[in-house]
Amino acid sequence: MTTELDAVERARVEALAKVAAAATFAELAAAETEVLGKRSVIVELRKALGGLDAEGRRVVGQALNAAMTEIGDAVTDRRAAIESVERVARLETERLDLTEFSPRRRRGHLHPFTAAWERLEDVFVGMGFQVAEGPEIETEWFNFGALNFPAGHPARESQDSLWVDWGDPGATLLRTHTSPVQVRTMLAHEPPIYVVCPGRVYRQDTPDATHMPVFHQIEGLVIDKGISLGDLAGTLDSFVKAFFGGAFSSRLRPSYFPFTEPSAEFDVRRPDGSWLELGGCGMVHPNVLRAGGIDPEEWSGFAFGFGIDRFALTRHGVDDLREFWSGDVRFLSQF
Amino acid sequence: MKVLLSWLREFAPIEGDPHWLADQLSALGLAVEGVELLGANLEGxxxxxxxxxxxxxxxxxxxxxxxxxxxxxxxxxxxxxxxxxxxxxxxxxxxxxxxxxxxxxxxxxxxxxxxxxxxxxxxxxxxxxxxxxxxxxxxxxxxxxxxxxxxGIESDVLYDLDVTGNRPDALSVAGVARDLAAWLGVPFSMPDPVVESDASWPAAGKATVDIVDGDLCGRFVARLLRDITVGPSPQWLANRLTALGMRPINNVVDVSNYVMLELGQPSHTFDLGRVAGRHIRVRWARDGETVETLDGQERALTGRDGAICDGADAVIGIAGVMGGASTEISDTTTEVLLEMAWWDPMSIARTARRLGLRSEASTRFERGSDPEVIDVAMRRFVQLLRESSPVRMAAGEIVSEGNLPAPATVTLRTSRVNAMLGVDLDRDAIAALLAPIGFRSRVVGDDLEVQVPSFRMVDTSTEIDVIEEVGRHFGFERIPKRVPRPTAQAGALSEVQQDRRRLRHALVGFGLTEVMPLPFLAPGDLARAGLDADAVRVTNPLVEAESVMRTSLLPGVLKTLAFNASHRNPDLACFEIGHVFLPTDRSASLPDEREQLGVALSGAEAPSAVEVWQVVADVLGVGDWVLQADAPAGMHPTRSAYIEIDGTVVGAVGEVDPQVASGYGVERRVAWLQVDLTALFVLPHGARAYRRVSRYPSSDVDLAFVVAESVPAAAVAAALRAAGGELLVDLHLFDVYRGDRVEAGSRSLAYRLRFQAADRTLTDTEVSAARLGCIEAVTGTLGAVLRG
The missing domain is CATH 2.40.50.140 (Nucleic acid-binding proteins)
Structure with missing residues (x-):
């Protein structure tokens, strides 16, 4: 019996050594066959158990089982170890330098004017406004007549306007402001009306750092029952806080526009106490309401308007308006 | 309009820090554009x-x-x-x-x-x-x-005011003082100069004035003066004129300017001895009449200009705009006729603009001067002139009246004032705000009947005009702020506005940069782009090169490509969304203005533009579109197609005609897509009906056909789709081959077809039947051959 037990012990030690010596999956598989397979020493010893007495079968059998379990565990452990080494080697062959890279596809760029336009729209939409639009070439009536510019008014005949060869001379022009959309909106919709009208407008201005013959404005129009100058002041203040921030406020200063009365300029007060002149506003003139088919005794309203482009200018610290129209990709791709 | 604080103080006891006063002027609508402290730096x-x-x-x-x-x-x-x-x-x-x-x-x-x-x-x-x-x-x-x-130089403050068109009163120092005094609650008084006249020299009969056309001139007042020594003005008067931006000339001219600045009333002096018949006729000029004005220019008049004529009916001055040379006072003048008048504002505005002769005087007349101030202004003129010259003044004025409009009487409803301003004022509080600025009120029940003062009669005639005055003097800043909210609508962008945004952002995400070329083109730009040259034209362009309104975005975008190419950025992917103006029907009230999308990819070929179109169509949810190979204007004749949806052309895609690109200085290929968004947005789009995702396995089948070049791939795809029916859930062209292994004039198109049923696993028999059906559809009708 001692002889058999010695043989089991030798076989176990030998088997463990072979498993430990396997460096690859193939070697491990070969070692496994050799030490646990049908022709292995262990299996041979098991076959020889029948030749022992009951006590010998029990003692040697236990030793065999323990050896087989130990060898089996060693094979499993060895397999895991080889797996880990192989994975490390494989991953190493996949190593990439992530800075060794040139983008094949670049994002495009929204024009800064569009970005400013959309930001303004979003604030007003949040305040309950909808967005109205109109044509850029307008009739003299929509651009001036319906807006209470009296015949012969200097602005009406002035060379600030760009006129086009459509209809009679002086009948059609590139709109000088977005205000015609006010009248178009009134004619198309019954009040109440809460709209903003962003759009492109034209003046006969020679291009320079702060002027272009084409620029963008946004106009607001509210027509409802009981609308007052206090509603205008409150709405603009609310806009200013929403757009610029809660530390900003606004004020109205009396002014003059043919299409509003009372008319005002509105200024934004920055947190440092300085003022920014933003635009014009006022109560919609009764004659404009009438031109829009609205009874000024039943309804009242206010309107306001200001430029869009300057927001892009100041937001990005650009000092020349002409840059925005240059189409220069070196400029546009910065936004 | 510039005013000096010291001058304002001659009318009212105005006190306060100069910058605080500037804020008060701005709060009244007299926007202060500059504050200058004078006389402060003369020490040493x-x-x-x-x-x-x-x-x-x-x-x-x-x-x-x-x-x-x-x-x-x-x-x-x-x-x-x-x-x-x-x-x-x-x-x-x-x-x-x-x-x-x-x-x-x-x-x-x-x-x-x-x-x-x-x-x-x-x-x-x-x-x-x-x-x-x-x-x-x-x-x-x-x-x-x-x-x-x-x-005797005292510190003074010079305010530069931006006076708006509705404030004729504020074009005078007195008017600014009146407004400011009312706001500050201090008393205001007009001067009432006492000047001696020569009782032995009655004006009556020494000269006569006749207003022939009363619609031109409302009031014409003349006084006769003599023994004037023309010389320099007193230094203090010259200093004030200089401070307000007028150059001192001589005492007579300076006094005229001083009175105009102080009281808002321009005046004119005639050498009476040179006025034929010592008679003045005021009438509309006749077309073609001429007069030599003070500046030595010969001016031709029209029937819409006002003329001042002498007894022989010869024109000796242009009413309210400029006097004539023939009656100008000189060293030999003995008797002077001093004129102060009220002119029809519109006619002065028209004539001054037509002749390019806008002046301080014409500006005051065209805004509407104060006919009631003439009497004070006459006396002030003589009083001031006597500081530098003896002046004999004839006793009595020569006054002629035309159709002088009367200031309006306005019914002012207390309820209306409060409703428009958002305040809660009672009748008497309103009257108290109006009184200090010259608007007298009479109580009528709860409301007021307001008499507009003569110095506001041109700009103020309706209830809302008076409400504005109440608001101004109540103070815009004191009006309680409220925020109205729409109750019957949600704030939102319309479908079209949302589509436009989705489109822009998708294109940017796809790598395209938004550009904004000017919408003006030069004559010839359209023809150079291969487009119809008919367009809307600007009749008064800044420069001829910006006189044509674009009918397509193509020329502007090509200029952008050329600009960038010349700055070493030849490969550009850009887009523009903007209006184009088509002169489709000249009898329509406006041109056919449409919103267009233009996409240009320089250095890219036509399929790149088709790829962008597919993105556009997908983003906008455009359903069945087809490409019709054609040669749209300005585009590559063999590499372009119209985009059609249900028979409507909504755009074109392909490449720019190389000759056109070259004409704009662009030497690379330019893939180009243009979409008429106005047309597209009204077609059904954006609906995305749900199709259940099948839980059953699918089968892929690859088919390659040799197809004649004359047969578009789109036709093959259409035939496959039609034959595949509902079972064909996906179709993908994965290879195009031209070369030795296919017949010349043909190419091989290889498609991957994915078959799948919604309710079952397809049997092999079903898949092969579907496959055969697809093969037959292509080979049978399109003359194609299945590649083995």
Whole structure:
């Protein structure tokens, strides 16, 4: 019996050594066959158990089982170890330098004017406004007549306007402001009306750092029952806080526009106490309401308007308006 | 309009910090564009006596002057003026003085000679230049005295106001003072000068005035003056004119300007001896009549200009705009006819603009002057002129009246005032706000009947005009703020506005940069782009190169590509969304204005543009579109197609005609897509009906066909789709082959077809039947051959 037990012990030690010596999956598989397979020493010893007495079968059998379990565990452990080494080697062959890279596809760029336009729209939409639009070439009536510019008014005949060869001379022009959309909106919709009208407008201005013959404005129009100058002041203040921030406020200063009365300029007060002149506003003139088919005794309203482009200018610290129209990709791709 | 604080104070006791007062003026709608503190920086300037003048040894344009600054020690000064003589008293800036313009006076050498201070010209000390060169002071001034003290110069504040078109009253110092006094709650009073007239020289019968056309002239008042000595104005008067931006000329012209600035009433003087018949007729000019104006120009008049004529009916002046040369006063003048009138604002505006003769006077007439101020202004004129000249004034005025409009009487409803302003004022509070600015009220029940003052009659005639005045003097800043909210709508972008945004952002995400070329084109740009040259034209363009309104985005975008190419950025992927203006129907009230999308990819071929179109179509949810190979204007004749949806052309895709691109200086291929968004947005789009995702396996089948070049791939795909029916859930063209292994004039198109049923696993039999059906559809109708 001692002889058999010695043989089991030798076989176990030998088997463990072979498993430990396997460096690859193939070697491990070969070692496994050799030490646990049908022709292995262990299996041979098991076959020889029948030749022992009951006590010998029990003692040697236990030793065999323990050896087989130990060898089996060693094979499993060895397999895991080889797996880990192989994975490390494989991953190493996949190593990439992530800075060794040139983008094949670049994002495009929204024009800064569009970005400013959309930001303004979003604030007003949040305040309950909808967005109205109109044509850029307008009739003299929509651009001036319906807006209470009296015949012969200097602005009406002035060379600030760009006129086009459509209809009679002086009948059609590139709109000088977005205000015609006010009248178009009134004619198309019954009040109440809460709209903003962003759009492109034209003046006969020679291009320079702060002027272009084409620029963008946004106009607001509210027509409802009981609308007052206090509603205008409150709405603009609310806009200013929403757009610029809660530390900003606004004020109205009396002014003059043919299409509003009372008319005002509105200024934004920055947190440092300085003022920014933003635009014009006022109560919609009764004659404009009438031109829009609205009874000024039943309804009242206010309107306001200001430029869009300057927001892009100041937001990005650009000092020349002409840059925005240059189409220069070196400029546009910065936004 | 500029005003001096000292001048305002002649009308009302206005007190306060100069900058605080500026804020008050702005709060009234008299926007202050500038505040200048005058007379503050004259310390160190003294009265000095010129002792001797000597030539500079090395310079011709400067001389050496020895002056006594008061201590008896002669000081040498270099001076560029030559108008002083030994004995003269002059203002002298001593060393260490900081001049009003900020210059520090230091001892320095000019061409080798020391200069120990500076002799001053009037403008250098903020005063009016009455002579060229150094200011010569009265001989009785004490040498060494402080210049400010002896000149009586007090600190003053100059406000530069932006007066809006509805405020004729604020084009005068008195009007600004009235408004400000009312706001500050201090009393305001107009001057009431007492001037002696010569009882032995009655005006009656010495000259006559006849207003022929009453719609031109509302009131014409004349006074006769004589024994006037034309000469310089008093220094104080010249100083004020200078401060307000007018150049002193002589006492008569200066007084005329002074009264205009102070009271808002322009005037004109005639040499009565040269007015034929001593008679003045006021009438509309006749077309073609001419007059030589004061500036020596011959002016042709029209029937819409106002004319002042003499007794022979010859034109001697253009009403309210400019006097005539023939009756200008001169050294030989003995009798002067002083005219002050009220002219129809529109006609003055028209004539001044037509002749390019807008002036301080015409501006006041066209805004609407005050007919009631004429009497005071006449007396003020004579009073002021007598400070520098004896003036005999004939007793009595010669007055002629035309159709002078009456100031309106306006019913002002208390409820309306409160509703429009958002305040809660009672009737009496409203009346109290209006009274100090000249609007007198009469109580009618709860409301008021308001009499508009003569100095506001042109701009103020309706209830809302008066409400504005109430609001102004209540104070816009005191009006409680409220935020109205729409109750029947949600704030939202419309479908089209949302589509436009989705489109822009998708294109940006796809790598395209938004550009904004100017929408103006030069004549020839359209033809050069292969487009119809008919377009809407600007009749008064800034420059001829910006006189054509674009009918397509193509020319502007090509210019952008060329610009960037010339700056070493030849490969550009950009887009524009903007309006184009089509002269489709010249009898329509407006051009056919459409919103267009233009996409250009320089250095790319047509399929790249198709790829962008697929993105556009997908983003907008456009359903069945087809490409019809064609040659749209300006595009590559064999690499372009129209995009059609349900038979409507909504755009074109392909490449720019190489000849067109080259014409714009773009030498690369340009893939181009243009979409008429106006047309597209009205077609059904954006609906995305749900299709259940099948839970059953799918089968892929690859089919390659040899197809003649004349058969578009789209036709093959359409045939496959039709034959595949509902089971064909995906179709993908994965390879195109041209070469030796296919017949010349043909190419191989390889498709992957994915078959799948919604309710079952397809059997092999079903898949092969579907496959056969697809093969037959393509080979049977399109003359294609299945590749083995």
């Amino acid at each position: 300037i003294v009265v000095a006596r010129v002792l001797a003048t000597r030539p500079h040894p090395k310079a011709d344009r400067i001389q050496l002057v020895d002056v006594d600054p008061g201590d008896g020690e002669p000081l040498q000064v270099c001076c560029g003026a030559f108008n002083m003589a030994p004995g003269d008293l002059v203002p002298f800036a001593t060393l260490g003085t900081t001049m009003p313009n900020g210059m520090l006076i230091e001892r320095r050498k000019l061409r080798g000679e020391w200069s120990n201070g500076m002799l001053c010209a009037a403008r250098e000390v903020g005063l009016a230049d009455l002579v060229d060169g150094i200011m010569i002071l009265p001989a009785d001034f004490a040498v060494g005295a402080d210049f400010r003290t002896v000149m």
